[in-house]
Amino acid sequence: MPKPKKNSVKDAVAEWRKLVTSSTKKLYQLAKEAQTRSYSPYSKYPVGASVRSGRQFFAGTNVENASYGATICAERVAIVTAVAAGHRRIDEICLVTSNSEGAAPCGMCLQVISEFSGPDTKLWIANPKEILGLYRLKELFGFRFTKKDLKLKSKQAQRR
Ligand SMILES: [Zn+2]
Secondary structure, three states, rough: OOOOOOHHHHHHHHHHHOOOOOHHHHHHHHHHHHHHOEEOOOOOOOEEEEEEOOOOEEEEEEEEOOOOOOOHHHHHHHHOOOOOOHOOOOOOOOOEEEOOOOOOOOOOHHHHHHOOOOOOOOOEEOOOOEEEEEEEEOOOOOOOOOOHHHHHHHHHHHHH
């Protein structure tokens, strides 16, 4: 019987650390800088995000609003900035919060990330001190509503 691995958690961490490239470092730096520009007077929860589309990088920060509902998260600001610049594919994302253990994107952001990326898109989770981990979109958002679902529904609607 094989012995269980002693350092499986450490091995998992070492595994994602091998995937940190110079573009990951640039992505992290941009997200970290964006966090310092956060407009979050209500939550006092500054967030920075960045996305890479091919060789292009875009950053975003959370922008809150007195109405609360008009608030937009850092990830979506970064993505809409990329889309406004003509990019339709997100290859890699970095999210910086001040949480010591990091934080995942909210559900609304996962839906928007999903629109422009694939199941294996890398999501780096970080705080201002360091990169804390790597997730694939499918790990955080496994069963997604996508444009494929709309095509199915429109075909059904045409049959009626
Ligand atoms: Zn969000």
